[in-house]
Amino acid sequence: MSLLNNTRKTESAPRPFALLTSADKTRYWKSLQEFADQEAFQAEAETEFAQTPLQIEADPSRRAFLKASGFTFAGAILTGCSQAPVHKAVPNLAQPEEMVPGRSLYYASTCNGCNASCGLLMKTRDGRPIKLEGNPLHPLSRGGLCAAGQASLLGLYDSHRLHHPLVRGMQATWEDADRAIGSQLETIRREGGPVRFWSTTVTSPAREAVIRRFLAQFKDGQLVEHDPLSSSAILDAHMLTHGARVLPGFHFEKAFVVASFDADFLGTWISPVQFSRAYMEARNPEMQKEAFSFHAQFESRLSLTGCKADSRTVVAPEQLRPWIAQLAALLSKKAGAVLPGPALPPPAHSMDALAEKLWTARGKSLVVCGLQDVHAQVLVNFINHTLGNYGTTLDLAHPSHQHRGSDAALQTLLEEIRSGKIAALFLHGVNPLAQMPRANELSVALKKLPLVVSFAERQDETAGAAHYVCPDHHPLESWSDAEPVSGAVSLSQPAIRPLAGTRPVVESLSTWSGLRVSAYEIVRRHWKEQVFPRQNAEPSFDVFWNKALHDGVAAVTARPAGARPFDSTPVAAALSQPVAGGGEFSLVLYPKVSMLDGRHAYNPWLHELPDPVSKAAWDNYACLSPAAAARLSLKEGDVVRVDAGADGSLDLPVLLQPGQHDNVVAVALGYGRKDSARFAEAGPRWLNWRKPVGENGLVGTNAAPLLRWQDRSLTYTRSAVRLTKTSRTHPLAITQSHHSLTVPKNLAPSSGSTRPIIQEAVLPAYLKDAAAGASHHEVPSQDLWPRDHANDGHRWAMAVDLNACTGCSACVVACQVENNIPVVGKDEMGRRREMHWIRIDRYYSGPPEDVSVAHQPMMCQQCEHAPCETVCPVLATVHSAEGLNQQIYNRCVGTRYCANNCPYKARRFNWFDYPHEDRLANLVLNPDVTVRSRGVMEKCTFCVQRIQEARIEAGNRGAPIADGVIQTACQQSCPTHAIVFGDIHDPGSRVSQLSRQGRAYRVLEEINVRPSVNYLRLVRNRPEKKSEGENHG
């Protein structure tokens, strides 16, 4: 596909040495005659130089040299005038009707960033996807898209992707691979050996059908699903209590009281985008008023969900099940029943209050648990059953298919692999050698198997051990579908022709089944036969298909999960389980919102994304509470050895994490992956450049070896690990070094020590006064000067609801993709030179053992009295007639005065030329936004390119720009709709409504810079006066 215009916008202002570089590739012209006869001119130009200064070298006199150089210089000036590179414009041979060069087209699809399968809109330009956005029509994600989903776009343009199949590690053709695999499968078909297809939960019903058909050819063919971030215990517990291995649908929007035991449902648990949106629906103070939900969180480390909790209790991981048991006992007492099993110690006061709240909100409450512990999950099921939540906030009629993996099945599979019984093993979406404990053993066992086929897109750890690697398409290149929740089906369609010689799994499987069918055929046929009959609304399949393709989603009848009524038999057994313990420290392995299970370890955008809680990027680390670190006399960045005895040990840098249990060390999964070896040289190189990778040559350390099997579950916690300090240090790239709005005690001024940057109110106070929690209210003072600037047109403004913001950081990545923000690497991040235009400030308050956390998205506030503008000597940042603080990159000389004078420090400087050498990766660049060069200031402009596009489109139609038509990238991606953008001069617009609310305030409005961003105060469902132990355990 040929592109009309240049695919990359670069800023090409004169560079210092540009004149001295020769133009060996591009042809230059000086005058028309010369241009007409380029070759002759070239020859002439060459002789002109060749005959003069060089021949004088025989005469060494200084005079001659000076003369020669003078002449050369004059000649250079003569020949150097008016040079401009010739650029080719190559139109299509035949123009597809809907494709207009320079116009973006949006196609609906399904996200493949994790198993949650959110709805996607793929923005394509000139035949290539350049941005992924949430699909507002999708019933679960409803327009939101998380950071990992946004960033998965970069995987498409990853030059390290496999571009061809590998046969025993060697490049091969598909014919060779097919022939070899086909003949081996033929043998297995004849001889009947066991065939296993090991995959993460197959969210695509069409693919599942193909896999099952493929496996059906063999006497013993099995699909083994396993999720690296497993929810197996929930399904297993439902098997015990409801007779069906089912993951219920969670309806946070219907829950007025939410109790979560270690479930990070706003961050990484099962379907965070869906849950965040639903959760916030029950927490909108304007809409909800009294029905504002109450959220209690019990966890051992500070999760993103814990940050939002109204009541957060720090509990050691081993103690979580006993706490659940207590809650179960309290609730069963209220229900008038006695809990079978041994007596429990008397409950904590806070538990009592929570039980009371839950009991009051029977049927409108929700208790969730993220533990990989079947017994704990059984108890949670019991609690939810007692509260009557099944059928209201827990949906077994529309179960989730997002996580179906079974740890037990996995364990069986691993045993089979070790025993060498398996004849053929297919691996899709899993990377066991990086995700499983005892990987060495597994690697040896894998190599002994007769046939191991991996469908990995990249040569990951496991692909290296496979006999054949048959790389799958990137999800944006292929047809697929998904049914994340029973009844909600969605389609995936390709946004680009495959960039490399890859092949969709379903095509590979159909090829090996004897008849190659294209993925499109497979999906369409599946929908015709399986999906279409599940709906009655549309009689014609073609219409149904086209509509589903257009919308990306379709609603069909759900498939019953076959759940039986609650059976309390397993509860007694769950209660009588012994509690593990012992040892000073327990290890908690957790996923980060960026790296998740590590499948995105190739993705620099996600590595660069600071963790919204720790604010650290480009690493995983051992989180310790400040007290624990003090006990071990560890400082941030000291390398500590986390020793789990026979299972191995990890050496990790320490990060101090308030709000964490003092006996817990928490380590993120998904790091130390082979895919991250490519970052060994990342970032601008200079004298003091520091490697972004650790001693292992990888980003972070893989913590998977410390996963633990317990009761046929792969659990993420482990008791009795030993921590020993090593003598090494490993600098961490932490992008926020002061964590609180309170200034250090010794520097506290008499006028108060806490800054009103984030304002918050408790719910009772808010209900009395919508403006509760306001710091001093200052009426914007009069100007010293006349108001010269009529502003009668649009005036763009933004409202950010701090109550809705979970800190998930989707906006950060969305902005990075939209605005061509470069990846600067760990060293630069550590030097506090991150380039993100929007950042999530995270502030702790309260004592370290009971921290409250607030997140604040911070971007350019587009001040009406912008301090940055006045100080720019060259008019590179000035105000637009519509209230935007414009930044003109090509005018900027880079004095950084504007950034110094920005009270919000929202400006970003190009300290170096950040790499743009990867021509494939450059295809992701947004052609609507200039790529900035070194020495230039940049910042958020409220996505002015989108404003311009909307204005021009509206102008062409002759209609005004409707509210909501322009969505900034951050706003579009936000799962909770915390960011609203619009015209504040339009009294009906959402943004002006929000800005008039009692909760609205402006950060630093006392300095009269008049920011255009209104923040809405955070409201916490806490009692007005904190009495001891009331809400905090």
Added chain:
Amino acid sequence: MNSRIVTILLCTGLALSGILLALSLADFRLPGNQQGYEPPQPIAYSHRLHAGELQIPCLYCHSGAEKSRHAGIPAASVCMNCHRYVTAGYGAVRAEDEMAAKEKRSPRPIISDELRKLYQAVGLDDNLNPAPGKEPSPIAWTGVHKLPDFVYFDHRPHGKALVACQQCHGPVETMERMRQVPDLSMGWCVNCHRDANQKGIAGKAVKASLDCSACHF
């Protein structure tokens, strides 16, 4: 001695260069100014013939100007709309017809040299049948009006405001080969915007933005 000769030679050379420079001063432009740029094109397409004589509207070929930022260079398929039938200049076809009439034979298809390049590009042979074994390959035109990469000019609002194409592209209908007429400098853009705000365009008041972010973002 030797040095003196060299000096004389150099001085002469420099003087000659100086004369050359003086002559080219009339042509002198600041870097980036490509006023008068008139590169040869792979096919000697004549705007004078198509837009001038034949009066084909600009938007027939450059249809993107209404829908997109870029006016676009027409796809070869657009050329083929007419050139499926028109294969050579009128004169050449007449001559062949006369010759055929004279020689009492049916006229042979005449294909002009320039149009042959088009047919080759779309993979057709001289009888306008798909040429076996010939990959169609797009025509690499040489861009004439090029703005720096940090400038986002958009054709849509200008067309909507009834700015004539010639305002920026010059009298294209008289050009045998495409030539850049204005200097396309920022001042040129800005001053046109100012004029338009004062005088309106085609008798209609317009609001042409003078904001930086109208073009730079």
Added chain:
Amino acid sequence: MAELYTALRQPLIQGGKGFAQVTSDVCAPMERRPTGLWWTAFLISVAALLLGVVTVAYQIRTGIGTWGLNNTVGWAFDITNFVFWIGIGHAGTLISAILFLFRQKWRTSVNRSAEAMTLFAVMCAGIFPVIHMGRPWLAYWIFPYPNFRGPLWINFRSPLAWDAFAISTYFIISLTFWYVGLIPDLATIRDRAKPGLRRSLFAFFSLGWTGSARIWLRYETVYLLLAGLATPLVVSVHTIVSWDFATSVIPGWHTTILPPYFVAGAIFSGMAMVLTLMIIARKVMGLEDYITLRHVDVMSKLVILTSSMVGLAYMTEFFTALYSGNHYEEFTFLNRAFGPMGWAYWIMLSCNVAIPQLLWSRNIRSRVYLVFVISLLINVGMWFERFVIVVTSLHRDYLPSNWTSYSPTVIEVATLVGSFGLFFSCFLLFCRILPVIAIGEVKAVLSYGKPKEEVSA
């Protein structure tokens, strides 16, 4: 305004010199071969200069990222050095122009080299605003010149634009002032020199000076006018430099006291630098008779005066901040003194306020080596004053999430060293090729051959 002489006062120029003696004394260093000491100093300076050139070239090639700056601290060594050098420069103008207007005759021995110092310091200072730019090759954009962008002018509201005008005006006027002062001396040297290149050069630059009384009359008028212009200019330049900070919104920068504070500080640091250089020059070049202990004494007193002014400014701004009730303002100053960069504040305070008070003692004033050490410490302290203002205000500003630290890289340190290299290389060259003492003006204050009343008046 005649000076009062008491019996205790020494004459300004010692050794009962005649006019010819003065001429030959001052010209001697230019006419003999450079000493080993000079060569050593010069080579060290040139080496430092080369180091600076290399590091600046590396920085321009690679990017400002080679400095230790970050998103919060956008200026550090660059602007610190800029303000420091500009401050150094101010003493030269003060000694030449302001003391000239006040008819302080003792200035004649030091004004020439003080003016040269001004020029070189302004050169050093001028480098930093250029190289601190992300795209220094576009530095000319901050001047309003006709262009093809609309035309697009510059932002006359920006203190950086003011800076550009102030610095260039300051340099041009200082250069003019210095050159005008040199013309008679150039003629003197021209007339001493044997025919040859040296004479031709001096003849070229002495503009045909003959010493005619008619021209002397105009010359005096011009000199007076230039002094009258340079005096408000020197005040305006540092006021404008202080506006870089004072017009901002950053707590610690945004204070109205900054202009007088900066001017006082500039004169203070300049005096210290003049003292340093003079003490070296009189020793190295054998000019003890011209730059006498009395000069050192007078300058020391000025140092005490300006030091006290600076100290008052420090106290005032601290008091204002604490009394303001403005949280951010209060915090910034507490943080300056007791925060993580408090050490810089205390270096500043001790070097600029505490140590100069020693000069109240005549004993210390009369010991040249002690004065020398104190002057060096003041230079250090004044550098830190600018560092404190620039960095400690920035590194912890409004939003705590932005708080960072700052530490310089080797590139920044080498650039500072390089600027010293440039300064001293220029100064040493100046000592070799031009009269370091204004011969004509010294002759005018000699007691030799004066009417009685003039001498004693």
Added chain:
Amino acid sequence: MSRRLLVGFFETESDILGVTRAARELDLNIVDVYSPYALHGLDRAMGLQPSRLPWVCFLLGLLGAGAKVWFEFWTTAIDWPINVGGKPWNSLPAFVPITFEVMVLFAGLSTVFAFFLVSRMRPGKEPERLLPGVTNDRFAILLEESDAAFDTAKVAALFRAFHAVHVEERVEEV
């Protein structure tokens, strides 16, 4: 035509001032006086008018300031008004610093150039009528011999009275 000039050389400031005053009292035509430094009172002794250079300085300074303030106003408020930080188009207070600097620049440079112009000084100019030693340690007075008041004896006595160290005659082409 040529004229004859008598040059008297003196060694001290008091002598040259004295001889000049005396010569003026005698109504001698003092062509010029030369000194190695600026002599106070010599202008009075010679009866010279004060220089008019301050006017040049004042007027050109005024011109510079006026031109600059107009230029700043024209560029920011008229030619292309751009909203900078919400400040008014005519931000006069902000224009003051540069206006002042340009005023000083104009005044200073124009004064110096005017001085060079009226004194006929230019780079590379060979000094006219260079008397030996006057740039070092000698003072010299030039009297026109053709003057009616000129009396050789009187002048000789005068010179002697003021300790002339050397006297010579010069013939100059006019």
